[in-house]
Amino acid sequence: MSRRTRKLLIGAFLALAAPLAGCGGSETTGGAQGEASDGKTLAAIKARGYIRCGASQGTVGFGAPDDKGYWRGLDVETCRAIAAAVFGDKNKARFIPLTGQQRLTALQTGEIDVLPRTTTWTLLRDANGVNFTYPNFYDYTGFMLRKDKGVRRVQDMTGASVCIQTGSMPEVTFADVSRKYDLKLRPVVFDSVPATRQAFFGGRCDALITDASALASIRATQAQNPEDYVIIPANDEVTALAPSVRHGDDQWFDIVKFAFHAMLMAEQLGINQANVDEMRQSRDPIVQRFLGVEPGNGKALGLSEDFAYNIVKQLGNYGEMYDRNVGKDSPLKIERGMNRLQRDGGLMVPIGFY
Amino acid sequence: MARPSPARESTASASTGWRIAQVAIVLSLVGLFAWLASNTAQNLHSRGIMVGFDFLWRGARFPIAESLLPYDPTDSFGWAFVVGLGNTLYITLLVIVLSTALGVVVGVARRSSHPFASGLSAVFVDTCRNMPIVVQLLFWYAVVAFGLPDTDHASHPLPGVWFTDRGLYFPRLHLDGPLLPGVFVLVVGLGWAWTVRRRDQRRRTETGRSPHAGRKIVAGTLVAAVLVAATTGLRPSLEYATLGRFNYMGGVTLTPEFVAILVGLTVYSTAFAAEIIRGGLDAVPRGQWEAARAIGLSEHQTLRLIVLPQAMRLIIPPMTSQYINIMKNSTLALVVGYPELNFITATTINQTGQALEGVGILMAIFLAISLGASWLMNLYNQKLGLVTR
CATH class of the missing domain: 3.40.190.10 (Periplasmic binding protein-like II)
Structure with a gap:
């Protein structure tokens, strides 16, 4: 079929859709970047008492309820880390199962606060109403x-x-x-x-x-x-699977980013679930700043100073989370590969906590 | 209908009140929509969501499993919509034709005096009408995709025909040789058959004897086909499907997805069509049957010449909405993976994030087609209506 015929047919198709023409227009709205963030997402979450996370319909290792109905998985724990950072309690998160088709719309419309659901970071998705934070899993x-x-x-x-x-x-x-x-x-x-x-x-x-x-x-x-x-x-x-948040709230964007980076940084610094209390006594200023012994980081994000401590205390570092859910201690047994820290030859780069 | 006059007066005064209420309802509805629209616009803006139909011209990049119109992932989203609409109309038309034909059979059978015929069709109608269409579609899909053997153990009922869990494979008919002279001879043959039929009809009106026009036409078509082959060298040939490494290749393939939606929707719609047709037939007074019998028409002739034309007037309006229902139900093909318009829209929304536009297009298209179809059926209905003088 020639291009011209096709254009004609598409035209005819659009003519059928004519009632819509009035509400169309092809302008692109610019979003709310540049405005000072008012932290409305964080305030709403605190008032509600829990975070709403988009979840899969059941991908064991990434997000699925276990036989007692408790959600487990790498993506689920990425969200629990945010709950630990905001509330000091990893269980103050609820999971809303979404199809591949619903997930971005659910985020754009505010049905969920954050979407950690094996979602590939792409330009068109990023440009259209959401912000990807940082990959929590590199895949192919x-x-x-x-x-x-x-x-x-x-x-x-x-x-x-x-x-x-x-x-x-x-x-x-x-x-x-x-x-x-x-x-x-x-x-x-x-x-x-x-x-x-x-x-x-x-x-x-x-x-x-x-x-x-x-x-x-x-x-x-x-x-x-x-x-x-x-x-x-x-x-x-390489595809980067990254949690995303909706446009228009930069503070929340930062919180989601650093809740995850806390887990990477903990691994980088050799802090894990078992030794985190002990590490609080560390004389290393980087560790002191990271765990909130030396204040500043928490206030900057609008969180309590011990948010990183809470995350590591309740969920461990990224390596522990990986092994437990998808790595050597899980049925999936996926090689750590690209998901090692950059220091160990992978692609995960913790951002400085200072 | 005679109403006492005081009641009339109260109706009149109430109607002023009603008129005010109507205006209020309309105004509040308009207000509600305006409020929703302004909210939507504001929300879209604050969330930085792009609005517009530009995406229709971008490359779609996703695959479409099967389509009537040619499609390649390099084509645009707009073309993908057209392809999806093509599939929707294709499946709808097929189901309309099949379910109407089968519906007539089942509907007539249900009125039959033969207990087996009427009992069987009653069971069929009650079963198929009372089970959700989605369940039926999943059932048929399971029958085809999981009930049939795999490609290595294909069922082989006829030469050139294979039934497997990957689909039903049939030979493809090719015509080799000069096509145009062949078509010419065929047209001449058909024209001749038509004149024969006209002549026979005229003879029947004159003499009352009914010659076997059908047989003559079949014979004429065969003679024409032989003539075509002999004079023009046009030869039909069959291309068989052959088993490759993974699948059968070539020939005509009916995929399990297509078979599931076609069979599922046809069975479901047949049950409704049968009831509509039975209702129409029942509504023709018994006297019409008796009168036809009295002038010596056979049972078949009575049905075709006396009862059906009268029943049609009652059948057409509900049948219109049934046909529109078939088209709307075709959107359920999503659950068995047949790529009609709804499926393509869902994919497009996901690939582009343009949910409002996608759903809007879907709604507008279905509305346009439904209104168009009911307009056409109304025209036809008016033509068939009782002419009163």
Whole structure:
């Protein structure tokens, strides 16, 4: 079909949507950056008594309720760290399960305060009403296939059917990879995470595409025999999964950022859940400032001076959180890899607490 | 309808009160919408959300599993919407045709004096009408996607046909050779068949005998096809699906998603259509049947020539809303992964974050099509209406 015909058809389509033309216009509103932040999010949270966090519909290791209904996972603890910073209590957080499709809208509309939910940081998302804070997990996009298909790399996948969840970045990666290597991959797209996984394990598709971390989680918890499946990278890009907040409240943006950086900094400084009380006696001025023994940091953020201490005391440092949820002490057993501190050869860089 | 006059007066005075109330209601509704609109605009601004339809011209980049219109991820979001609308209309039209045809069969069967036919259709209607459509769609999807064998053990009911959990594969018909002369011969053949039918009809009106026009047309089409093949060298050929490393390739594929939405929606809508048609038939007075029998028409002729034309007037208005329902229900294809307009909109909203615009487009399109459809059906209904002089 020629481009011109297409333009005509799109035009006709828009004509059908004509009642909307009145409320459209194509101006871009600038947002509220530059104005002094009034800390309204923090005030609202304090009045409410808990933080509302966007959560997944159940990705073990990142965010899922356990058999007692208590939410666990790397993303969940990223949010609990903020609760520990604001209230001194990691349990003053509630988790609202959202589909991939709802999550950004829920944040933009104020239904949730922060969105730590394996959300890939991209330009278009960032530009459209939200601010990404800092990646709490570096990931890549992968395909999971049955081992007996004998696939070692993407180029072996010509003609394969691939189950995809709609509204995800892997959806775009899928199309890009298929085009790049001319693989004629066949998409089978679903709206919900469970339907996508069920279709894959039910044999509707040869492969499942999503973040490699999620694939590891699915393999560990939903495959009858995890050994039967392989995960191969779809491309050589790194994706940064980052919590995000809505535009318009810079103070809250800072709090979310530094609640996470406290965990990185604790690991950098060798502070963990077990020794944090002891470290309070440390003569190292950097440690003193970090743990709030020497005041200043807390006041600057609008929090109590011991916010970093509370986080480490209740949740540990980033390494502990990683190992417990997705690393060596979890069923997922994802290598620390890119998620090591920069000091250890990874991409995680703690920002200075002074 | 005769009302005592004091009551009339009180109605009149009440109606002034009502008029004021109406104005108040309308004003408060307008006010409510204005308030909502200004809030929305303010919220969008304060949250820095981009508003506008520019995104329609950007590359969509996401894949669409299957579509009637050609689509490639390099196409724009706007084109993706058109492709989704194409799929919506495609599935809607297919379901309308199938469910109407089946609905006539079931509806007539339900009035049948044969207890088996009427009992079976009653069970069918009650079962399918009273179960939520989403449940039925998931059921059919499970039947196709998990009930059929995998590609290595495909069910092979006919030559060139394979049923697998990846879909139903059929041979594709290709026409090799000069197409234009073939079409010409075909058109001439069909024209001839039409004249034969006209002549037979005229003869029937004159003599009362009914010649077998149907058989002549079938024979004529066959002769035409043979002639086409012989004179122009146009040959049909079949392309079979073949098993590749992962899937069957080539041929015609009906994916499990398509089969689930087509079968699920057709079965559900047939139950409603059957009830509408039965209701229409029941409303034609018994005297009409008896009169037709008295002048010697067969049961079939009575139905076709006497009862159906009268029943149509009662059938069309509810059928219109049924057809519109089919289109609206097609949005549930989302749960079985068939990419119609709603599905594409959901994906677009997620890829762009333009939720208001996406939902707005979706609403406007469905409203436009629904209003258009009911306008057309009203026209048709007026044409069929009783002409009173």
